Amino acid sequence: MTVEDVLSPDTCVCRTDEGWVLEGVREDMLETLVPKVEGSRVMVVLGPHAGRVGCMLGRDRERSQVVVQLRRENRLMELHYDAVCEYMGPSDSDED
Structure with a gap:
């Protein structure tokens, strides 16, 4: 599942792998996905660096x-699994 849009601090719109759009998904219904491959892009989702994109160098x-x-x-920053998720957005994004 991929987060498509954030509606409020605790709800979002998601798209399933099958293409279904789910609206009003609460944060407590989601779990972050930590990439398995070093060098993958991640987004920080908790803490003072939330919203920033970076490269996962190890786990x-x-x-x-x-x-x-x-x-x-x-x-380099050491972050808990819950503080990051795999980032699938554009690679040239300046939103960080």
Whole structure:
């Protein structure tokens, strides 16, 4: 499932893999997806960097954390799985 639009801080519109559009999906009904492949793009969804896009450089399954480098920044961040999700948006987005 892919989030298509955010209607409010706690509801969104989603599209299923089969193409169905679901409106009014609550945040508590969703779970973030952490990419399996290093180098994948992720979006931070919690905390002070929410909305920023970066590159996942590694993951620690035992601690449920990923290492992320945000766009245009040199420092690395360790974030919990729940704080990031796979980013499928345009690669040239300046929304971060």
